[in-house]
Amino acid sequence: MYKQELTFIVKSIIASNTVDEHIRCAGELSGFYKKVTKIFISESNETFVKGGIALSSSEAADCVDDSLRTVFFIKGIYKALTKLSIDFPERSINVLYAGCGPYATLILPLLPLFNKEKINALLLDINIESIASVQQLVSVIGLEEYNIHLVETNAITYTKPVDFTIDLAISETMHYALTREPQVAIMRNITRQLASDAILIPEEISIDLAYTFFDYEPYLKYTTDGIKGYKEMQPYPDNVFVDRLFTINKEHCGRENHNSKLESSFYDLPENFSNHPDIAIFTELKIFEDITLRTAESFITNPYCLVSMYNLRDYSKIQLVYDFSEIPQWSYSLKK
Ligand SMILES: C[S@@+](CC[C@H](N)C(=O)[O-])C[C@H]1O[C@@H](n2cnc3c(N)ncnc32)[C@H](O)[C@@H]1O
Known part of the structure; x- marks a missing residue:
């Protein structure tokens, strides 16, 4: 039942065209997560590492309410997965998601749109509570048949398994002007483990100076x-x-x-x-x-x-x- 509901929401996100539609769909996704998440989301596990602060599980959950962010990332990741599926029709796609938070907001909703054999997802987070929450969501939504591997780790120093060639790497671990959170340190570590034709999301972050x-x-x-x-x-x-x-x-x-x-x-x-x-x-x-x-x-x-x-x-x-x-x-x- 939950899988169907999530599929309906994610399809409306992909089809959304106006700011009002984006905000409405992101609100539906947020409401869905709040309804189905049954384990406690900690407010006190903010973690300091060399490279930036990892938000607490509760703050990371709230990112879903940054509506245009959530909608545009989901649209972009859907587009990238569709492109990879066309480019590699004969094999599955390996996705690494660094900093998945307690909802794995940028990949879980998209899984029902693809065959379970098509995607292998490796999800990382430094907070064990967030990993536990995603584990619970996978089972309550009915996504256990998908190949999802959850790892509690520091994505700034993490080394991927040798036999996991990344096709798509995703990380949204950023604050404005790239302050506070470790987006750059994570992107640097992950990018060094990418093949030349792999896709990195976000593709580009531009920082401009103005008076x-x-x-x-x-x-x-x-x-x-x-x-x-x-x-x-x-x-x-x-x-x-x-x-x-x-x-x-x-x-x-x-x-x-x-x-x-x-x-x-x-x-x-x-x-x-x-x-x-x-x-x-x-x-x-x-x-x-x-x-x-x-x-x-x-x-x-x-x-x-x-x-x-x-x-x-x-x-x-x-x-x-x-x-x-x-x-x-x-x-x-x-x-x-
Ligand atoms: C801004 S939140 C985004 C959550 C979710 N990906 C989303 O887009 O809604 C960033 C997440 O990255 C995790 N994170 C930050 N630094 C990390 C690190 N060095 N290693 C692993 N996870 C990290 C945080 O714990 C948090 O869950």
Whole structure:
């Protein structure tokens, strides 16, 4: 019964076309998970590792309510699985999902759309409670016949089994501007274990620097009346794009580089900045092919304000530094 209900919801997610439809379908998926999850989801198992913080199981569960994120990832992963099924009609597809959380939101709903022999799924999470929750969901939804293997591990250091060639790797372990959570460290470890033709989701994370008026930029936020921001997507008109700081993708992560610090060039600070006083970082995702997640469409693509130029009056140039050796964060250096 639950499998049928989940199939109905995921089909409506794939067919959804408007923001209102996306939000409604994500709400149905969230309600479904709340209804069928029977084990306790811990709020206190947030875990610190070198590379970032793994959310508690409860916070990870709440990610399903980041509606456009959930819908666009599911659409992108469906598209990638469909492509792989066409490319390899004669064999099964190996999926590695790093950071599955207690709901395995980005893969479980899609399984009923494929034959049980078609997909081998390897699901990782650092929190044992999340792994236990997925195990319970697999049985209560009726997905035991699928080849799903659950592993409690740190995805930053994990090594895949030798006989498991990854066709599709998925990880959504990110916070806006790639701060706090370990997306980059996980992508780096997983990418090194991918064949050249494997698909990585998200395909690309772009990080841009702009000078702007931060309070006037679109921003998704929780308010007492629910989530606000989806309908206020106009960028601030006097936003000055400065540069693309970097793009995280298979090529970038696959490079042999043990450095966990990325340093930008030095950029000129404008003398007159009254229309755009804030130094801000913008995140956009190419999830797969034409499926994207733009600024403020989700909590993970909200803009991030690094510093106001009113605090830097004595300087003429700024360099941005991203460091993910411990908890990922941004800092800056200044020149006179
Ligand atoms: C942002 S939540 C996303 C949950 C779910 N994948 C989704 O998309 O709704 C990230 C998940 O990744 C897990 N995670 C974070 N860092 C991890 C690590 N180093 N190793 C394994 N799992 C990790 C967290 O425990 C959490 O369950």
